[in-house]
Amino acid sequence: MRRPWLPLAVATATALLGGQLAFAGSATADSDPVSAKPSPAPAYPADSLRALAARVGLRIGTAVNADELGSNAKYTQITAEQFSSVTAENAMKWAEVEAVRGTYTWEKADQLVAFAEKNRQLVRGHTLLWHNQLPAWLSTDGYTTTLSNEEVKAALKEHIFAQVRHFKGDIWQWDVVNEAFDDNGQPRQTIWYKAWGGTGYIADAFRWAHQADPHALLFYNDYNLEFTGPKSNAVYELVKSLKAQRVPIHGVGFQGHLSTQYGYPDLQSNLERFAALGQKVALTEVDVRTLTKPDAVNVPVDALAPYAQESYWSRSLKACLAVRACISFTPWGFGDSYSWVPGWFSNPQAGAALIYDEQLNPKGQYQVLQQDLALASGAPHRG
Secondary structure, eight states: OOOTTOOOOHHHHHHHHHOOOEEEOOHHHHOOGGGOOOOOOOEEETTSHHHHHHTTTOEEEEEEOTTTTTTSHHHHHHHHHHOSEEEESSTTSHHHHOSBTTBOOOHHHHHHHHHHHHTTOEEEEEEEEOSSSOOTTTOSSSSOOSSOHHHHHHHHHHHHHHHHHHTTTTOSEEEEEEOOBOTTSOBOOOHHHHHHTSTHHHHHHHHHHHHHOTTSEEEEEESSTTSOSHHHHHHHHHHHHHHHTTOOOOEEEEOOEEETTSOOOOHHHHHHHHHTTTOEEEEEEEEEEEEEETTEEEEESSTTHHHHHHHHHHHHHHHHHHOTTEEEEEESOSBGGGOSHHHHOBTTBEEOOSSBOTTSOBOHHHHHHHHHHHTOTTSOOOO
16 A cells, blocks of 8 residues: 555644644635535534545545434534535435425435535535335336336436436535446346346436536446456446446446455555546445444454454545545444444344444544544645
């Protein structure tokens, strides 16, 4: 791992990590044309993740639980103070915004956008097209539907235009297409694939999203792109093909759902090869799970496991910092009690995947990110 930014004055890092100084986001440190709406400058700690990352132009984000935002004071404070971008964990997914066909419910998503504006954060829109969390009137499993192919096409086009236009000017990055390939690098045989008779739906989705908001950055998002292999290679070829067709794709999102059960991926080299295609790249859904106790799903079985987790978090952030095209780093939530991991990985049980514990106290995983950002002044500045 190249670490060109590490030889810094220790006194500078110590000063940054030592105090809780009030810091008002400046135009240079923590603003962006997309979020350039007038609002009072919020104060947040100088040693917060967002303040430290701002020095190299990196956005530190988190997925936000809409039910906790505003109702849980500690959760809300951490979201505002620590992160410079936010992703709607569920509030922008199709099943949430159009459970009844033709009836749109934007309330929770609108509240997140308003919160971001107030706190000078950018918003990642997640997600426009996925085979999961679809409304029942469209599909119950993402692979079958009672609609005709033409109806599926029309529904997707209508959804993309409705959603992107509703949030036009408020979204920094859209995850336009999510998880279109399986781990063998084969296109998923979803209702989209079947309606188009292939992967042509991907190009159409990007074109429609761009028409609806020409200023939003449009991303393809997927898991296991961190590892070089059939899936990562298939997405690489997809991006090359889309570029050759002049499809408006601007970035690739690496979800970054990692586990201490498996070896660490060749993340930096994959970030670099997608960046070499002229793409921005981002870590979009990072968490690092480990085996945990069945009766205490966020307590590691092995007392040494947190050190391995800290290493994976640190290496992932450093990989992003080393690649100038890596413009954001987003943990998928921050408190273990809100993580999706224990409910999904239950045999064997896994958890403890995030940077705050169940009581929303920072863990060692948070502290290694804080330290790495404090030492990152020599990293390439994101443009």
